[in-house]
Amino acid sequence: MSKTLTGRRIVEMNDNWIFFDSDIGVKKATSAAKKAKEKITLPHTNRILPYHNFDEKEYQFVSWYVNKFKLPADVKGKKIFVEFDGIMLAAEVYLNGKLIGEHKGGFTNFRFDLTNYVKYKADNILAVKVDSRERPDIPPFGNVVDYLTFGGIYREARLIITDTTYIDDFWACGLNVLKDDRAMVVQYDIRNEGRTRDIDLTFQLVDEKGGLVTETSKNLKLKQQKNISENIVVQNIPDVKLWDIEEPNLYQTKLILKENGQVIDEVQKSFGFREAHFAKDGKFYLNGRHIKLIGLDRHQNYPYIGAAAGWRLQYRDAEILKYELGLNIVRTSHYPQSPHFLDRCDRIGLLVFEEIPGWQHIGNKKWQSVSLNELKEMIVRDRHHPSIILWGVRINESQDNHEFYIKTNALAHRLDPTRQTGGVRCFRESEFLEDVFTYNDFSGTVQEPNHIPYLITEFAGHTFPTKTIDSIEKQYHHTLLHARIQNLQLSKQNIAGAIGWCAFDYNTHIEFGSGDRICYHGICDIFRLPKFAAYFYKSQISPDKEIVLEALDYWARGDWNECPKNLTILSNCDEVEVRIGKRKIGVFKPQRDKFRNLPHPPVVVDNIRAEWGGKWEDLTLIGRIRGKKVAVRKYPADKLPVELKAWVDHNTIYADGRDITQLSFMMTDKFGNICPYATGIVTVQASGNVELIGENPFALFGGRGAIYVKAGRKKGNAKLRLQCSSGHSAEVSLKLV
Numbered sequence: 001m002s003k004t005l006t007g008r009r010i011v012e013m014n015d016n017w018i019f020f021d022s023d024i025g026v027k028k029a030t031s032a033a034k035k036a037k038e039k040i041t042l043p044h045t046n047r048i049l050p051y052h053n054f055d056e057k058e059y060q061f062v063s064w065y066v067n068k069f070k071l072p073a074d075v076k077g078k079k080i081f082v083e084f085d086g087i088m089l090a091a092e093v094y095l096n097g098k099l100i101g102e103h104k105g106g107f108t109n110f111r112f113d114l115t116n117y118v119k120y121k122a123d124n125i126l127a128v129k130v131d132s133r134e135r136p137d138i139p140p141f142g143n144v145v146d147y148l149t150f151g152g153i154y155r156e157a158r159l160i161i162t163d164t165t166y167i168d169d170f171w172a173c174g175l176n177v178l179k180d181d182r183a184m185v186v187q188y189d190i191r192n193e194g195r196t197r198d199i200d201l202t203f204q205l206v207d208e209k210g211g212l213v214t215e216t217s218k219n220l221k222l223k224q225q226k227n228i229s230e231n232i233v234v235q236n237i238p239d240v241k242l243w244d245i246e247e248p249n250l251y252q253t254k255l256i257l258k259e260n261g262q263v264i265d266e267v268q269k270s271f272g273f274r275e276a277h278f279a280k281d282g283k284f285y286l287n288g289r290h291i292k293l294i295g296l297d298r299h300q301n302y303p304y305i306g307a308a309a310g311w312r313l314q315y316r317d318a319e320i321l322k323y324e325l326g327l328n329i330v331r332t333s334h335y336p337q338s339p340h341f342l343d344r345c346d347r348i349g350l351l352v353f354e355e356i357p358g359w360q361h362i363g364n365k366k367w368q369s370v371s372l373n374e375l376k377e378m379i380v381r382d383r384h385h386p387s388i389i390l391w392g393v394r395i396n397e398s399q400d401n402h403e404f405y406i407k408t409n410a411l412a413h414r415l416d417p418t419r420q421t422g423g424v425r426c427f428r429e430s431e432f433l434e435d436v437f438t439y440n441d442f443s444g445t446v447q448e449p450n451h452i453p454y455l456i457t458e459f460a461g462h463t464f465p466t467k468t469i470d471s472i473e474k475q476y477h478h479t480l481l482h483a484r485i486q487n488l489q490l491s492k493q494n495i496a497g498a499i500g501w502c503a504f505d506y507n508t509h510i511e512f513g514s515g516d517r518i519c520y521h522g523i524c525d526i527f528r529l530p531k532f533a534a535y536f537y538k539s540q541i542s543p544d545k546e547i548v549l550e551a552l553d554y555w556a557r558g559d560w561n562e563c564p565k566n567l568t569i570l571s572n573c574d575e576v577e578v579r580i581g582k583r584k585i586g587v588f589k590p591q592r593d594k595f596r597n598l599p600h601p602p603v604v605v606d607n608i609r610a611e612w613g614g615k616w617e618d619l620t621l622i623g624r625i626r627g628k629k630v631a632v633r634k635y636p637a638d639k640l641p642v643e644l645k646a647w648v649d650h651n652t653i654y655a656d657g658r659d660i661t662q663l664s665f666m667m668t669d670k671f672g673n674i675c676p677y678a679t680g681i682v683t684v685q686a687s688g689n690v691e692l693i694g695e696n697p698f699a700l701f702g703g704r705g706a707i708y709v710k711a712g713r714k715k716g717n718a719k720l721r722l723q724c725s726s727g728h729s730a731e732v733s734l735k736l737v
């Protein structure tokens with residue numbers, strides 16, 4: 001995200017909002033704001049909901065958000081803008097009772113000029129009419145959609161105060177970054193809404209430590225009320241560190257406007273030197289190195305709070321995908337996602353395929369023009385992110401529409417000539433107007449590409465919905481489906497990679513999912529807690545980073561149809577010794593003959609001899625690498641719950657009244673493994689300056705659950721006490737700083 005140092009002022013506007021959950025109109029909203037006591041913070045969801053079993057109509061209404069603010073002193077003569085990062089689904093913005101502008105589309109940011117409407121010494125009342133109904137004139141709506149968009153001002157907002165000469169936008173891209181003659185093209189739009197001026201424009205490239213790498217200046221003679229949009233090419237860039245998935249080196253680019261040596265505006269954006277390309281040989285290259293893409297699709301919805309997740313939860317998702325699942329790419333299905341999520345992808349080296357909002361349906365010409373605007377807003381917002389390697393310029397799985405898709409491709413190439421386009425389709429005969437044929441292959445195998453370059457953008461999904469409460473048999477096949485498809489795609493040199501459906505379970509409409517408004521297609525549940533399939537991905541991580549040793553089994557004889565016949569282990573160890581009770585069953589190696597292309601194929605123990613009848617004993621797995629014992633896992637014969645385990649994702653959070661972390665809990669056996677059929681009811685009590693968000697009490701589902709902990713504004717310690725109806729209890733502490 002852009003950040004400002006000097007010249008302009010940014011006043012974050014995430015506190016002190018007043019929320020009305022009905023269409024009270026601008027007059028009432030403006031006058032009620034003067035008295036209202038209860039204030040809400042952004043990001044905000046217009047309705048807190050259960051994590052499932054709710055009616056999606058509940059959040060489809062018009063609401064009003066009002067913020068009373070005084071401008072800082074000395075801003076007379078300046079430009080004053082309000083910027084919103086995301087309002088679902090349409091917004092009308094009023095200042096002091098006057099309509100300033102309307103924005104259609106819930107996934108991109110927008111900015112309105114308030115200058116002519118502000119009061120300098122008195123209170124200003126900013127009122128926003130938020131329409132969270134599924135309007136058929138705005139993507140993705142007009143037909144059925146397999147996801148929920150939720151409602152509200154669900155991302156951050158701010159005031160931006162600038163000189164009358166200001167940077168409207170700028171971005172920099174690298175040229176020939178792998179060669180000695182590397183250069184940068186800096187494109188900028190400067191607006192001059194004042195007098196004729198003599199301005200010095202400076203572009204700076206700064207490294208992570210703040211050291212200047214290169215600087216270029218140019219004099220601009222700005223005529224009165226005349227804007228400038230142009231490029232400069234910056235040459236002779238010294239040796240730089242590349243941005244890569246292993247070492248995501250970031251820089252900062254800055255554009256500074258000065259008049260007589262005084263900074264009048266400055267904008268900063270992060271930047272990475274990298275070359276990303278889907279080539280004619282079918283492979284994807286990052287910095288000249290062939291990388292097979294392995295990833296998952298991600299929806300941006302969260303339990304309880306809909307899409308209104310702030311930076312910490314967004315960061316956490318990117319970290320789960322990269323570090324806990326070992327993926328190298330994510331698709332932001334099916335819309336532009338939070339800037340925080342993308343910032344984190346940049347920072348940790350996770351590649352991104354970002355696409356425009358939509359789902360199978362293309363509306364009329366007006367709808368299409370909203371879509372084109374969303375495409376523009378997405379690219380302008382995000383083109384500086386080195387993690388993004390592909391723009392999705394088709395409505396996911398829509399029919400062909402020659403005229404429309406010629407336009408989306410042309411617009412994407414014009415706004416960003418450095419990136420290729422894709423467009424996700426579900427039928428192979430589709431007209432290929434993009435640079436990369438991006439295809440959802442639900443065949444259960446990996447079809448031969450019909451165009452090159454070719455990227456699989458979904459598989460599994462509705463062909464194999466899987467819950468944490470499903471039988472082990474089902475979870476086993478779900479896991480092996482992901483393993484089989486990734487293994488197959490890795491064997492095909494003419495396929496750039498495969499992105500599976502999907503990372504996390506997500507809320508959906510009545511027409512989809514399991515009836516409780518969840519599509520259980522994730523390899524993690526809606527709380528981001530792993531299913532077995534997550535351990536397949538995790539077990540592909542290099543053991544230098546983390547040792548993985550997991551039975552694809554709950555180790556209960558009667559849980560399988562006709563008893564377990566074999567035992568599958570997901571691991572990145574060289575070999576696994578298996579013991580049942582005191583008996584050593586043997587030492588087993590990964591099944592390389594079946595999964596030739598996986599770095600770490602599953603380990604399979606055939607004929608485990610666990611027939612019906614007889615004694616049932618503990619299972620012990622001992623993982624070894626180069627002959628050395630590196631991990632031991634035990635699964636008890638007696639799986640009775642003995643402990644309620646609880647943890648927060650982050651033990652230290654900010655006392656800013658907005659920060660949120662997740663409290664997760666699960667019932668475990670005596671060796672710490674989950675008891676999937678524990679059904680207790682967990683009640684959480686908090687002491688300290690925190691608020692709990694979510695279902696509390698919570699009825700365990702698959703032996704586990706989670707709620708959120710939101711920080712108050714007082715620093716100090718907080719304690720969370722969990723009591724389960726089974727009698728088990730737990731306690732977690734956290735600090736607010």
Ligand code: GAL
Pocket residue numbers: 146333334396397426440458460461462463501521
């Ligand atoms: C695809 C669609 C996704 C999701 C998935 C479920 O057709 O693109 O959004 O619905 O099916 O498998």
